[in-house]
Amino acid sequence: MSNNPLLAADALPDFAAIRPEHVVPAVEAAIADHADAMKALAARPGDPALLADKDAADVAISRVWGVVSHLVMVATTPELREAHGQAQPLIDAHFSAVGQDKALYQALKAIDPLALPENERRALTLALQDFELSGVALDGEAAQDFAANRIEMGRLSTEFSNAVLDATEAWTLEITDEARLAGIPEADRAGMRAAAQRAGKEGWLITLHAPSVMAVLSHAEDRELREEAYRAWNTRASDQGPNAGQFDNGPRIAEILSRRGKAALALGFEDPVAVSLAAKMARDGAEVDAFLSSLGAAARPQAARDLASLAEFARDELNIADLRPWDVGFASERMRRKLHDLDTSEIRRYLPLPRVTEALFGLVRELFGVEFRAAQGVPVWHPDVRYFTLHRDGHEVASLYADFFAREGKRGGAWMDSARPRQHGVTPVAYLVTNFAPPVGDAPAYITHNDMVTLFHEMGHCLHHLLGEVDLPSIGGIAGVEWDAVELPSQFLENFAWEPATLKAASAHEESGDPLPDAMITRMLGAQKFLGAMGLVRQAEFALFDLRLHRAAGGDNAPDYRDVLAQVRSEVAVIDYPEWHRFPTSFSHIFAGGYAAGYYSYLWAERLSADAYAAFEEGDVSRAELGERFRAEVLSRGGTRPAIENFTAFRGREPENEPLLESWGIAA
Ligand SMILES: [Zn+2]
Structure with a gap:
């Protein structure tokens, strides 16, 4: 075991030395150590040093498991996947047991918060909240009911996503006459031909996998074909459409909601929204509802005008007299092409990666005073991987x-x-993939x-981790940051990838070496906001549906999801959806994923990032000064204080909606 590279004490992992056979023994050893550490901690109730010691034990196990999880994502082999698959249930079972460890919870709860420095007090609050939301404070029959209910909810979620998968596979459409595919790009047709071959069929096969069905809805000139695909796509796993009733998730939605309501009540909350928001930045359901409703109200008039002009375009240019939902994607694509003709492959010829990264590093230097230096000789998992050190004020940070x-x-x-969190005397390390x-x-x-834009986004997350100045890993960097605020730094940095000056600095045409021409940049900016209001009301519809459905799930009789959807649509939607339309039965994000009563987070974080970026556009403070303030008040703070305090410290006020609306192309 002593020569297992996963357990070596090196500062950075020796990736090349790690073999699949190292995985299970290392994970077993790490779990045993962690379990011993938790046991020892539980025997020291009230000791103020518990938090730091627990963090150290957590770092030790995540060091092993983090490397394994990373390698299976970036350099997998069948053997490594197999080893990872064996280790995963061990890790899951261990952390589930730790989450339910009553003695550990009580040991932490016995700490006098006033005996702790402010940072650690916050870490304690978050740790206790974590335990309490998993039901560890419940006793006797209540605890048993809660645990049984949780298992049932897990089963229902799995069934829900399986039904979506089965319904997705169950529908295909065979095309033998290529004329029906008119308008669909060659690359998409090739995918359809390959799908037909795999199924042992002639011609082309349209499926409900997103690239296939989206190609039809965006490009197919055959209107009946679009309608058929649209109906199959929007009735998946429901009581409607070509496979009506076969995989219907409707009854599962009702049961999931009622069980979530029950779990919320057991934890002492009013409804599942209150549970979800307990650890988030948003204060309560009413605040989120007001936020989403105000976005919907602000965007809807323009969305209605956009839809009217789309209908006019469809009538005049596409010979579609009455625009229906299955025409919207197709007509939008044609109108976009006409108004903002953008040749994405031509833009690509202007963007060599080395120059884009130089522009990004230059921006980070300008904003945050941080220098990137390429370093050699560090072990990596593939020869293409680069390693950089970051320097600030002459120090490697x-x-x-x-x-x-x-x-x-x-x-x-x-x-x-995170490849390594910041700790006393240890600098943080991140993976950007x-x-x-x-x-x-x-x-x-x-x-x-x-x-x-993706590169800038991920760099924003990385800087949040790397420029943190907190030595307690559970609340340092991206850890302990409320889930609905964690996209602030990433989406914030995305904005700079649209600035003409950054685009100029990042570009050099592969033949001429010229930067992107102004006219092309103008077209890119126009296309970015094209039909934005229609997109925003759609997002508001998803988020309001999720929120209101879960707010209503606290009582005994959960409402019919169709009624909630109809109500939300009457408030924010502009498209007149057919009666048979059933997107909720395939809304896995909220019924089988982590977004239950949390879908609003996308728009919530976007309000923060758009508003933070707007400070740079106002132009009354220098970019360097604003960048330094963003670093000091947001990036360096990790989860040491609520995200709203980070934001107001940076902006001097609470977040406002206007910059978000503006970024979707909605005029004030
Ligand atoms: Zn992100």
Whole structure:
């Protein structure tokens, strides 16, 4: 065991030395150590040093499990996946037991908060809240009921997402006459042909996997084809549509809501919204409802005008006399092309990755006084991975692994994660992972503007972790930050990827070396906000539906989800949806994912980031001064104080809606 690299005491993991056979023994050893540590902590009730010691034990186990989880995402093999699959249930069972450890909870609860420094007092509050929300304070029959209810909720969530998957697989449409695919791009048709081949069929197969059905709804000129696909897509796992009743999630929604209501009451809350918001930035359901309703009210008139002009465009240019929901995606795409003709592949020829990263590093230097330096000789998991150290005021403050390119064995998408938290005398380290198309030959990689925005987004998360100045890992960096505020730094930094000056600095055409022309930048900015009001009322509809449904779930008779949806739509929607439309039965985010009574978080965090960025546009304070204030009041604070205090300390007031509305193209 002593030569297991996952258990080595090196400052940074020796990735190349880690083999799949190291995983299970290392995880078992780490769990045993952590369990011993928790037992020892539980025997010291009221000791003010408990928090720091618990953090140290948590860091030790997450060091092992963090590396394994990271490798399975970025450099997996069948053997590693297998080892990870064996270790995962051990980790889950262990942390579930720790979350229910009454002795540990009582030991922490016995600490006198007044004996703690302010940071640790906050960490204690959050730790106790975590325990209490998992029901650890319940006794006897109440505890048993709560645990049984939780298991049932887990089963229902799994059934819900399985029904969505089954319904997604159950519908396909075979096309033998290519003329029906008119308008659909060649790349999407190739996917449909491949799907047909896999199914042993001739021609093309349209499926309900998102790329396939979205290609039809956005591009297919055949209106009947669009309607058929739209109906199948929007009735998945419901009592309507081509497979009506076969996978119906309607009864599951009712049972999930009633069980969530029951769990909330057991914990002493009014409804599931109150449970969800207990650990979030939003104060209560009424505040969130008012926020979403005001966005809906502000956006709806313009959304209605946008829809009217879309209908006019469809009538004049597309020969569609009465615009129906299955025409909206198609007509929008055609109108967008006409008004803001954007050749994304041409923009890509202007964006070499090395230059984009230089522009990003330059921006971080300008805003936060932080210098990135490439470092060599640090062990990595693939030769493409870069390692940077970050310097501020002449000191090395943090470092970053950057893994930019898509490849075999690496999961798609983009994300950041903590590789090491900040502790006394230890600098924080982050992983930044993206899936850009790799370079070809000797030329640098060129990325799309979408990729560039993604890179800025993930860098925002990384800086939140790396520029933290808190030595207690449970409330340092991104830890302990309320869930509905955690996207503030990432979305904030995204804004800079749209600034003409940043775009100029980031661009150099692959042949001429010229920066992006002004006319192209203007078109990019126009396309960004195209039909924004319609998009915003749609987001408000999802979020209000989730919120109101869960607010109503506290009582004995939960309302019918269809009634709640109809009410919300009557307030914010502009599209006249058919009676059979049933998006909630496939709304896995809230019925099978972590977004229950939390879908509003997307818009909530966006209000913060848009408003924070607006300070830079007002222009009365220098960017360097504002950047320093953002670093000091937001990035450096981690979870040491409520996010609203970070925000008001930076902005000098509570957040306002106008910058968010403006960013969706809605004029005040
Ligand atoms: Zn994010």
